[in-house]
Every structure is written in structure tokens, then in C-alpha cells.
Amino acid sequence: MAIPLIYNVRSVRARWTSTIVAVLGIAGTVGVFIAMLSLAHGFKATLVASGSPGNALVMRAGSPSEMMGGVTLESIKVIADAPGIARDANGPLLTQEVVGVIPVPLISTGTDANVQVRGVSPNVLEIRKFAKVVQGRMFAPGVSELIVGKNASKTYRGLTLGNVVDFAGGRWTVVGVFDAGGSAFDSEVWCDSHILNEIMKRPANIFQSVTVHLQSPDSFQTLKDSLTTDPRLNVDVIREIDYYAKQSTTMTKLITVLGGLVAGIMAIGAVFGALNTMYSAVSERGREIATMRAVGFGGSSVVFSFLLEALLIAFIGGLLGCLAVLPLNGLTTSTMNFQTFSNLAFAFKITPVLLMEGVIFALVMGAVGGLLPAVRAAAMPVATALRSL
Amino acid sequence: MKYSRLIFANLLRKKVRLILTIGSFAVALFLFAFLAVVKDAFGRGADVAGADRLVIINRTSIINTIPLSYRDKILRIPGVKAITHNNWFGGVYKDEKNFFPQFVIDPEAQRKVFPELIVPDDQWNAFLKDRQGAIVGARTAQRFGWKIGDRIPIKTTLYGGGAWEFNLDGIYHGKRPQDDETQFWFQWDYFEEKIPEGVKGQIGWYVLRLDSPDDAVRVAKAIDGEFANSPSETKTQTESAFAANWVKQFGNISFLILSIGVIVFFTLLLVTGNTMAISVRERTSELAVFKAIGYSDRAILFFVLAESLVIALIGGVLGLGLAMLAIPALGKALNGLLPALILAPAVLALGLVVAVAVGIVSGLLPGISAMRMRVVNALRRV
Numbered sequence: 001m002a003i004p005l006i007y008n009v010r011s012v013r014a015r016w017t018s019t020i021v022a023v024l025g026i027a028g029t030v031g032v033f034i035a036m037l038s039l040a041h042g043f044k045a046t047l048v049a050s051g052s053p054g055n056a057l058v059m060r061a062g063s064p065s066e067m068m069g070g071v072t073l074e075s076i077k078v079i080a081d082a083p084g085i086a087r088d089a090n091g092p093l094l095t096q097e098v099v100g101v102i103p104v105p106l107i108s109t110g111t112d113a114n115v116q117v118r119g120v121s122p123n124v125l126e127i128r129k130f131a132k133v134v135q136g137r138m139f140a141p142g143v144s145e146l147i148v149g150k151n152a153s154k155t156y157r158g159l160t161l162g163n164v165v166d167f168a169g170g171r172w173t174v175v176g177v178f179d180a181g182g183s184a185f186d187s188e189v190w191c192d193s194h195i196l197n198e199i200m201k202r203p204a205n206i207f208q209s210v211t212v213h214l215q216s217p218d219s220f221q222t223l224k225d226s227l228t229t230d231p232r233l234n235v236d237v238i239r240e241i242d243y244y245a246k247q248s249t250t251m252t253k254l255i256t257v258l259g260g261l262v263a264g265i266m267a268i269g270a271v272f273g274a275l276n277t278m279y280s281a282v283s284e285r286g287r288e289i290a291t292m293r294a295v296g297f298g299g300s301s302v303v304f305s306f307l308l309e310a311l312l313i314a315f316i317g318g319l320l321g322c323l324a325v326l327p328l329n330g331l332t333t334s335t336m337n338f339q340t341f342s343n344l345a346f347a348f349k350i351t352p353v354l355l356m357e358g359v360i361f362a363l364v365m366g367a368v369g370g371l372l373p374a375v376r377a378a379a380m381p382v383a384t385a386l387r388s389l
Numbered sequence: 390m391k392y393s394r395l396i397f398a399n400l401l402r403k404k405v406r407l408i409l410t411i412g413s414f415a416v417a418l419f420l421f422a423f424l425a426v427v428k429d430a431f432g433r434g435a436d437v438a439g440a441d442r443l444v445i446i447n448r449t450s451i452i453n454t455i456p457l458s459y460r461d462k463i464l465r466i467p468g469v470k471a472i473t474h475n476n477w478f479g480g481v482y483k484d485e486k487n488f489f490p491q492f493v494i495d496p497e498a499q500r501k502v503f504p505e506l507i508v509p510d511d512q513w514n515a516f517l518k519d520r521q522g523a524i525v526g527a528r529t530a531q532r533f534g535w536k537i538g539d540r541i542p543i544k545t546t547l548y549g550g551g552a553w554e555f556n557l558d559g560i561y562h563g564k565r566p567q568d569d570e571t572q573f574w575f576q577w578d579y580f581e582e583k584i585p586e587g588v589k590g591q592i593g594w595y596v597l598r599l600d601s602p603d604d605a606v607r608v609a610k611a612i613d614g615e616f617a618n619s620p621s622e623t624k625t626q627t628e629s630a631f632a633a634n635w636v637k638q639f640g641n642i643s644f645l646i647l648s649i650g651v652i653v654f655f656t657l658l659l660v661t662g663n664t665m666a667i668s669v670r671e672r673t674s675e676l677a678v679f680k681a682i683g684y685s686d687r688a689i690l691f692f693v694l695a696e697s698l699v700i701a702l703i704g705g706v707l708g709l710g711l712a713m714l715a716i717p718a719l720g721k722a723l724n725g726l727l728p729a730l731i732l733a734p735a736v737l738a739l740g741l742v743v744a745v746a747v748g749i750v751s752g753l754l755p756g757i758s759a760m761r762m763r764v765v766n767a768l769r770r771v
Contacts, residue, residue, distance in 0.1 A: 017663070017667060018664075020663070021660045021664055021667075024656055024659065025413075025656070025660045028652070028656040100449075100450060100452065101450045101451070101452055102449065102450050103450060103451075111633075114450065114451070167449070169622070200449065200453070201620065254727070257723065258427065258727075261423070261719075262420065262423070265416060265419060265420045265423065266416070266420065268412075268416050269412075269413045269416035269417060269660075272409045272410075272412045272413040272416065273409075273413055273660050273661075273664070275405075276406055276409040276413070276664055279405050279406060279409070280406065280667075
């Protein structure tokens with residue numbers, strides 16, 4: 001027969017000081033667990049959002065990142081004719097790109113950080129359809145004008161609409177601010193790729209990567225087969241979304257490993273706290289337990305009841321931990337993207353799944369912390385326990 | 390210590406609770422040491438930098454190159470003792486995840502500019518004679534299990550791509566534990582020979598050593614002035630400024646980890662302190678008996694304080710000791726993902742101070758209330 005749950009709820013309330021110890025320990029652990037995972041999650045989401053499944057990236061074969069690529073203008077002409085690429089009235093939807101980094105002071109610290117500057121084709125907004133110019137206008141082809149991502153505009157000094165900035169030996173006017181839907185492009189600065197090549201004194205007809213919009217996501221294989229078998233080309237074709245997902249792996253792994261270690265160490269501490277609380281609960285209530293046994297509750301009911309109590313405490317702790325980290329959701333931070341050596345802004349992303357994982361983590365800690373004390377409670381000899389007070 | 394038996398008897402009254410309390414204390418301090426070490430690993434750079442070194446990069450950005458021909462002009466500037474130049478090679482060993490920094494170096498000058506990275510003379514001489522020779526830091530050698538004499542292919546996608554072959558001629562060790570032991574060096578001549586015509590004669594950055602650190606500002610200005618309005622303008626800064634800037638770009642990540650960690654650490658301590666306080670409160674009536682039979686208020690306070698201090702100390706020593714054992718192992722396991730993890734003695738000392746402080750605070754509150762209580766009231770509560 002089961003012991004009513006209300007018994008546990010009342011005893012948790014009656015011994016609230018020692019309950020708080022366990023609840024706080026578990027809440028802290030769950031908070032850290034969720035915070036770290038949401039950080040890794042946010043970083044990954046930002047990069048993954050940068051790629052759309054309807055786009056493909058063409059780079060020189062073997063390049064791990066577009067910064068190290070090299071595609072000549074002749075190759076681009078070949079690529080433009082390949083099957084599977086979407087077209088509009090002005091021809092194939094294709095942007096030939098060059099990326100570089102420029103040091104620009106951060107507004108927050110005043111020290112330089114690397115901003116990724118991307119030379120693109122003027123029709124880039126047709127290819128990256130999620131990007132929209134929200135202030136000002138698109139840059140004009142052939143002149144040194146910039147449009148800046150909304151995060152870049154907020155993070156760096158001087159990247160505001162109408163401002164003139166000097167970099168790479170050129171003088172640029174910021175003519176627009178674009179919103180790329182929370183992707184990595186929001187941390188970038190875009191301009192005409194021909195002008196960027198010219199000003200950065202790079203070879204005029206070499207670009208680092210080409211991004212094309214596919215007729216449909218399914219035409220990727222057609223395009224890939226056609227380009228990789230073409231003897232005139234030596235290129236890799238990769239879905240844009242896969243490319244950016246891969247970029248996020250190092251940092252995601254770093255955060256996950258570090259966060260996992262910290263949360264793991266804390267979990268041990270929290271389990272100790274839970275054990276302590278439950279053991280003292282058991283020893284304080286020796287007479288109560290014995291009474292329950294005496295009136296006919298079985299040993300397993302006692303184990304179950306105490307385990308339930310530990311789970312209840314853990315559940316409260318888990319919920320508290322979730323609530324404590326919720327304000328972090330959407331908070332923007334930035335770090336270096338190892339693959340591009342440039343600064344990337346991203347936000348904590350707390351999802352319902354993460355919260356649920358946090359609560360499950362709490363319940364596991366509660367179960368581990370509650371089991372031994374519960375068994376001890378059930379194993380207490382009834383007669384001696386009744387006599388002891 | 391005539392009371393020591395009493396204190397220990399009290400401590401051992403509830404063994405399970407004692408072990409758990411000591412255990413959570415140990416966990417808290419282990420976490421403290423771990424976070425301190427991680428913070429140190431992220432923020433390294435700046436304290437490894439030599440005060441007498443300057444870094445010269447292309448004004449446009451770090452990924453733009455500078456002509457090698459600048460070297461002689463820089464050497465003519467008074468106050469410059471030695472100069473070396475490096476290129477970023479950006480290759481990987483076998484697989485993309487085996488990433489580590491490879492630098493093309495000027496073999497003549499590298500050791501003069503970085504005297505703290507030590508290569509035995511016989512290994513260095515073998516390297517000088519070997520066009521395809523390479524020197525690697527001890528940490529990277531250990532990561533991939535390389536030995537001197539190994540032939541190492543490094544895949545790159547720059548400079549025409551393909552795998553470049555190197556002979557491992559030597560392993561360097563840092564003089565100090567925080568020195569970077571992950572770099573891979575190879576000869577400028579081999580590099581120049583293999584790269585395409587268009588990019589020959591271009592180096593990534595210069596590092597120079599000054600006669601005196603006091604000259605840093607003057608020399609930096611002289612260098613940047615010399616190349617102002619040239620096709621490749623330069624930006625010269627002290628190595629520490631360069632490194633600090635680099636570190637700052639990792640930005641908030643380490644700050645976030647730390648601030649979360651600090652909150653958590655204090656929660657753990659609060660929780661542990663509270664447990665200790667509860668165990669004192671449970672014994673109120675006993676303490677009242679002590680007072681009733683004539684122990685002074687001070688003696689009561691002393692009992693309580695001594696008990697919590699002993700728990701804190703044992704827990705602290707245990708946690709920090711565990712950290713001393715575990716952190717080198719963790720550092721090994723995370724080789725390649727994190728910089729070297731070093732547990733500084735100062736961290737251990739600070740950890741002990743924190744442990745003692747928490748021990749005192751958590752004993753003080755219940756101790757004082759025990760000291761102040763009126764015997765009659767306390768005895769009546771039983």
C-alpha cells in the first residue's frame with residue numbers, strides 16, 4: 001500500500017531549512033547545466049541559420065573554410081552554366097565572394113576585434129533571401145559602399161548608417177544596415193567583391209567561394225555531380241547549411257565539454273547535499289517511519305515514499321534552476337569563431353527541450369541522493385525505533 | 390588542546406553527515422580550482438608575452454602579408470636587437486580536427502627572439518641542416534605521439550594544397566609552465582621553394598626583440614613611420630598588447646563561464662555552511678548543559694568554531710588535493726581543445742583561505758547564538 005503523497009509534501013514543508021540546502025544545490029547545478037548548453041546551442045543555431053538548404057557553396061577542393069579558397073573568374077563562368085542553379089531575369093542566382101577580416105574597435109571595450117568583411121555580388125539578397133536591408137539601401141555596384149549587419153552595427157564603433165570608415169586602405173561609406181535573421185551574417189560587413197579585391201590588393205579575378213541558389217533543394221546532387229566531374233574545375237560543392245554546421249563544431253565542443261565538466265562536478269556536490277538532507281530526514285523521523293511500518297505499510301512503500309520525497313525536492317530545485325536561467329534567453333554575447341578568425345555575435349538559446357533535460361537531470365540527482373537514505377529508512381527495525389524516543 | 394577529544398567526539402557523532410559535508414566542501418573547492426585554472430588558460434597570452442618584444446602586422450589585418458624586404462629596413466632602426474618573421478601555414482595532421490599552429494620561421498633568428506622556448510643544441514643544429522626539418526612543441530608532440538626522426542605529413546589547402554612532408558628534428562620546451570608548447574616550426578627556405586610565384590617574398594608577421602623594453606613606443610613609431618604610405622603599411626604593437634587583444638576577442642565566453650562558476654561556487658558554500666549550522670542548532674540543548682555546568686561563553690563559541698573549521702579544512706585540503714591530481718590528467722585529456730591547464734600555487738593558497746573563511750563564517754553564526762542563549766530557555770526546549 002502506498003503512503004499518501006501529502007505526507008511527503010508536508011514533511012518537506014516542515015523541515016524547510018534543510019530542504020532549502022538540497023533545493024539550492026540542485027537548482028544551481030541545473031542552472032549551470034542549462035546555461036552552458038544554451039550557450040553551445042545558441043552558437044550552433046547562429047551558424048546553422050546562416051546556411052539555407054536551398055543554397056550550395058562552391059569552393060576549391062579541399063578547403064576547410066571559404067577563407068582559404070580560391071576560385072577564378074573562368075571557373076565561375078563554368079559554374080554559372082551548370083544545371084540545378086536557379087535563374088531570374090538577370091541570369092543565374094550566384095554570388096562570387098571574397099572574405100577578409102578587418103580590425104574595428106568594439107563599442108564595449110574600445111579594443112580592436114576582427115570583423116568579417118564579405119565581398120558579394122550586388123544580387124546577393126536574391127540568393128540569401130532571409131537577409132533584408134532594414135535601414136538605408138543596398139550598396140551600389142562598383143563603388144566603395146558598405147552595408148553592415150545589425151549585430152555588427154551595434155557591436156562596433158563607427159559602423160552606423162551614413163558614417164565613413166577607413167579600412168584596407170580604402171574609404172567606405174556605410175549606406176545600409178541589413179538584418180540576416182539572427183545568422184552569422186549579422187556580424188558581418190558586406191560590399192562589392194570586385195571593389196574589395198581591388199582595395200585589399202588581391203588578384204582581381206580570384207574569388208574565394210561561390211554561393212548559388214538552387215532551383216530546389218533537391219537539385220543539389222545534380223549540381224554537385226555536374227561540377228565535380230567537370231575536368232575544367234577542381235571544386236567542392238557543399239550544402240550551405242552543412243558548411244556552417246561544421247564551422248560550429250569546435251566552439252560547440254569546447255563549450256559543451258567545459259560546461260559538462262563544471263555541471264558534472266557540481267552534480268556530485270548537489271547529490272551530497274541531497275543525501276545529507278534525506279539522511280537527516282530519515283534519522284529525524286525514525287519514530288514516524290516505525291509507526292508507519294507498525295500500522296502496516298510495507299518496507300517497499302517506505303522506500304518508495306522517501307524516494308518520492310527526494311524526487312519532489314529535486315523537482316523543485318530543477319524548476320528553480322530553470323527559472324533562474326530563463327532571463328538569459330536571448331542575451332547576446334560574442335566570441336571568436338576559430339574557423340574565420342572573426343568575431344561572431346550570438347545569443348543564449350534556451351529551448352523547451354533544454355529545460356526538460358534540466359529537470360530530468362535534477363530528477364536523476366534526486367533519485368541518486370534519495371535511494372540510499374530511503375533504503376535505510378525501510379531497513380530500520382520497527383521495535384527499536386519505536387522505543388528510541 | 391584539552392578540548393580536542395570533545396571536538397572530535399562531536400564531529401564523529403554522525404559519520405555519514407560528516408563525510409557528506411566534507412565531501413561537498415571538497416567538491417566546491419575542486420570546482421574553485423578548476424575554474425581558476427580554466428580562466429588562466431583562456432587569459433594566458435598576455436602574461437607569456439615578453440616585455441621586450443614587438444609584433445608587426447599588416448595594418449589592414451592580420452591575414453594580409455608584409456614584404457620580407459622590410460626586414461633589413463627594420464633592423465637598421467636603433468634599439469632593435471633581433472627580428473624573426475613567421476607565416477601562418479594553416480595545415481592539419483591527417484584530419485581536420487587535428488589542428489595546431491604551424492609557423493614558417495626564420496631559423497637564424499627564431500631562437501634569439503624567443504629565448505624562452507628551448508631546443509637542445511644538437512637538435513637545433515640538425516634542424517638547421519635539414520631543409521625539410523621541423524621543430525615541434527612538447528605538447529603537440531605528446532598529443533600525436535611524435536618522436537624525433539618521424540616523417541610528418543601536414544595537409545594544407547593554402548599554397549597550392551596537398552600534403553607537405555617534414556622530418557621532426559627537435560622538440561622544444563618552454564622555460565615556464567605557461568609557455569605555449571603547441572607550435573610547429575619549419576624552415577622559410579623550404580616554404581619559399583614550394584609556394585607559387587605570386588606569393589613569394591611575403592611574410593605573415595614580424596616579431597622583434599628590443600635592446601630595452603623602454604624603447605618599445607619609440608621603435609614602434611619609427612617602424613610604422615618608415616612604412617607609412619607604402620603599399621603594405623604596418624601596425625606595430627608590443628607582444629602583450631597583441632596577445633591581450635587576441636584574448637579579448639574570445640571575449641565573453643570565459644567571462645560567462647566564470648561568472649556562472651562564481652555564483653555556483655558561492656551557492657555550494659552557502660549550502661555547506663548551512664548544513665554545518667543546522668548540525669550545531671540540533672545540539673542547542675547539549676550546549677546549554679555545558680553552560681549550565683560552568684563552561685564559559687567563549688568556550689562554547691570555541692567548540693562550535695573549531696568543529697566547523699576542522700570540517701572546512703579537511704574538505705578544502707581534500708578538494709584542492711584532488712584538483713592537484715585531476716587537473717594534469719584533465720589537461721592531457723583536453724590537449725588540442727584547451728590551452729595547457731596549470732594549477733598555480735596561488736590558486737591553492739587562495740582556495741585554502743576561502744575554505745577557512747567559510748568555515749569561520751558558518752561556525753560563527755550558530756556559535757554566537759549558542760553563546761548568547763539563556764541556559765534556562767535552552768534547557769526547557771528539550
